[in-house]
């Protein structure tokens with residue numbers, strides 16, 4: 351769009367080339383206004399520097415950049431999480447994983463979120479269950495910085511550790527954890543989805559193990575018994591076609607009560623097992 355001519359809010363919304371909702375989200379963010387304000391003041395003119403900024407963001411969105419990275423946040427479980435290119439964008443499916451943690455966590459229980467990314471799982475659990483002792487690990491210092499920012503903004507009491515899975519430091523005591531939870535990189539390296547949509551812009555190490563999509567599960571499942579209390583639970587998010595493999599891996603590693611929960615689309619998404 352021509353940035354020399356001042357245009358109105360309504361006119362930008364209609365002409366920027368983006369779906370209406372996305373256009374509105376960008377407009378609200380850049381101008382720091384509400385949806386109601388846009389409805390009431392649709393004829394207000396946009397200043398030229400704001401218009402330049404809006405058009406740049408619209409161009410980036412049209413080129414495929416995820417809206418969440420352009421806005422700098424995504425809502426998860428009714429809370430706003432800061433996201434940057436260092437972390438996976440929280441997905442609605444992962445709310446099932448949180449529900450499962452909440453259902454399995456005893457009072458004053460200990461939770462460990464492995465590969466926390468933005469911190470969405472750990473922080474949500476800490477906010478929903480202030481009695482819980484919540485730990486979160488990530489190998490990426492950049493991701494941990496985002497997670498710490500989110501924990502501070504949401505006043506969540508989470509202990510963060512840096513390192514690969516169970517090597518993260520600091521970490522909870524051996525045999526002390528009630529629930530280990532993870533949404534690890536589970537996409538196989540040759541899966542075409544990595545070349546599509548938002549995934550092209552997300553950190554590849556958060557999406558794929560650069561192999562068959564199962565190596566993180568292998569590490570997490572085989573190492574869990576060392577940290578879980580007897581009768582503690584391991585809860586995993588996985589791909590729609592990985593449920594049977596995960597159930598087999600859990601059975602081979604002495605877990606019981608193995609069960610896979612479908613997501614809202616009816617796809618196998620979250621599998622749980624209890625340490626015998």
Ligand code: GLN
Nearest residue numbers: 533534535536537556557
């Ligand atoms: N659910 C994500 C997707 O398919 C993948 C997340 C992950 O690898 N943990 O878009």
